Amino acid sequence: MKLNEGVEWAIHACSLLASLPPGKALPARKLAEYFALPEAYLAKILQQLSAAGLVSARKGPGGGYVLARPSGEISLREIVEAVEGTSPCFRCTEIRRRGPAAVADDLFVRPCVIARTMWRAEEAWRAELAKVSLREIQMKGLAEMPAPQVEKAAQWFRAALG
Amino acid sequence: MKLNEGVEWAIHACSLLASLPPGKALPARKLAEYFALPEAYLAKILQQLSAAGLVSARKGPGGGYVLARPSGEISLREIVEAVEGTSPCFRCTEIRRRGPAAVADDLFVRPCVIARTMWRAEEAWRAELAKVSLREIQMKGLAEMPAPQVEKAAQWFRAALG
Numbered sequence: 001m002k003l004n005e006g007v008e009w010a011i012h013a014c015s016l017l018a019s020l021p022p023g024k025a026l027p028a029r030k031l032a033e034y035f036a037l038p039e040a041y042l043a044k045i046l047q048q049l050s051a052a053g054l055v056s057a058r059k060g061p062g063g064g065y066v067l068a069r070p071s072g073e074i075s076l077r078e079i080v081e082a083v084e085g086t087s088p089c090f091r092c093t094e095i096r097r098r099g100p101a102a103v104a105d106d107l108f109v110r111p112c113v114i115a116r117t118m119w120r121a122e123e124a125w126r127a128e129l130a131k132v133s134l135r136e137i138q139m140k141g142l143a144e145m146p147a148p149q150v151e152k153a154a155q156w157f158r159a160a161l162g
Numbered sequence: 163m164k165l166n167e168g169v170e171w172a173i174h175a176c177s178l179l180a181s182l183p184p185g186k187a188l189p190a191r192k193l194a195e196y197f198a199l200p201e202a203y204l205a206k207i208l209q210q211l212s213a214a215g216l217v218s219a220r221k222g223p224g225g226g227y228v229l230a231r232p233s234g235e236i237s238l239r240e241i242v243e244a245v246e247g248t249s250p251c252f253r254c255t256e257i258r259r260r261g262p263a264a265v266a267d268d269l270f271v272r273p274c275v276i277a278r279t280m281w282r283a284e285e286a287w288r289a290e291l292a293k294v295s296l297r298e299i300q301m302k303g304l305a306e307m308p309a310p311q312v313e314k315a316a317q318w319f320r321a322a323l324g
Contacts, residue, residue: 001165001251003280011276012257036260076279089163095174096303098198101315107308114173114303117238117294118165125287132279141258141276146269153263 006045006083009037011137013046014079017055018071018138021161025064030160034153045083052082062162071138077129090118168207168245171199173299175208176241179217180233180300183323187226192322207245214244224324233300239291252280 013031020026028046032039046065049055056068067074092115097105110116145153175193182188190208194201208227211217218230229236254277259270272278307315 001163001246002249002253003163003251005253005255007252007280008255008257008276015276034261034263035257037257076283084163087164089165090169091164091167093167093170095170095197095199096307099196100318101196101311103308103311103314107310110306112303113299113306114170114177117299118169118291121238121287121290121294124290125283128283128286129280132283137275137279141274144272144275145258146265148269149263149265152265156262 001089003080004083006041006048007080009035009042010045010049010079010083011076011134013042013065014049014054014067014071014074014134015138015141017065017067018134019142019157020066024161025058025062025066026160027064030064034156034160048082049079052078054078054082067134071135072133074134075130076132076134076137077126079134080129081126088119089122090115092118163251165242166245168203168210169242171197171204172207172211172241172245173238173296175204175227176211176216176229176233176236176296177300177303179227179229180296181304181319182228186323187220187224187228188322189226192226196318196322210244211241214240216240216244229296233297234295236296237292238294238296238299239288241296242291243288250281251284252277254280 012035016031016034017026028043029039031037031046032042035042046055050057050068053068054074055065057063057065092112094112096112097103097108142150174197178193178196179188190205191201193199193208194204197204208217212219212227212230215230216236217227219225219227254274256274258274259265259267304312
């Protein structure tokens with residue numbers, strides 16, 4: 001089981017957008033530059049975040065992406081699900097209904113206990129992600145950033161935002 | 163994010179082995195027959211379960227697979243990890259170290275807060291799976307099996323075990 005690498009990119013991109021001064025935006029090209037990521041693929045991730053209502057694009061000069069809501073009101077779960085979707089990781093193919101002991105479909109009144117248990121465990125994962133806000137990630141990330149990086153990032157931000 | 167379909171097969175196969183009378187075993191061919199699964203692929207899953215110490219193969223006449231431990235001492239987490247492995251679902255590629263704000267690697271003393279948070283959430287998923295024993299799955303599965311299926315399964319078992 002492997003999460004799409006776009007999840008890492010999405011969280012980092014949102015965390016960077018959470019650090020923007022009010023009224024400022026960052027185009028996909030600049031976000032890609034900051035993390036040295038391929039722009040076309042990051043643009044796809046930003047579209048997914050936009051479709052999920054987490055970021056929005058401002059047109060015109062000084063335009064680009066901004067968070068669509070305050071970072072304290074965006075959860076990690078929302079960001080992960082914007083990229084990965086909300087389909088269950090465990091797909092039940094109902095093998096209990098097959099083979100020599102197969103019986104009529106309508107005799108099975110509940111989903112299989114195996115599927116129910118697997119889905120409950122996934123829900124624990126999603127619930128854990130829901131507890132964490134983007135603001136928390138952004139603040140901890142900033143606090144743990146090496147001092148020389150804070151300086152270089154600030155310099156880059158000044159140039160990028162004009 | 164998607165779990166390998168082998169996970170469903172592995173849990174069902176273990177659950178069936180948990181129902182074997184003492185001293186009896188089921189060859190891969192019979193397990194595949196019961197669930198109408200491709201034998202070659204199921205055999206691969208059984209080898210993974212065997213490598214993880216969850217099932218063992220008995221040679222000779224009346225041989226086949228048995229659980230390697232009592233079903234009450236096997237957790238769903240062990241079965242899932244036998245097939246999926248224990249690598250984190252979230253892979254951190256350290257994009258925070260790249261681009262115009264890159265600084266010397268040794269300035270980063272802890273894993274990124276994003277990776278730590280993602281890994282903690284995965285641990286909640288694994289912990290939930292660890293709480294459930296194979297015995298619990300097997301007993302609930304049996305209790306919820308439609309009566310006509312119980313009968314057909316018992317008939318098949320009698321013929322399969324000789």
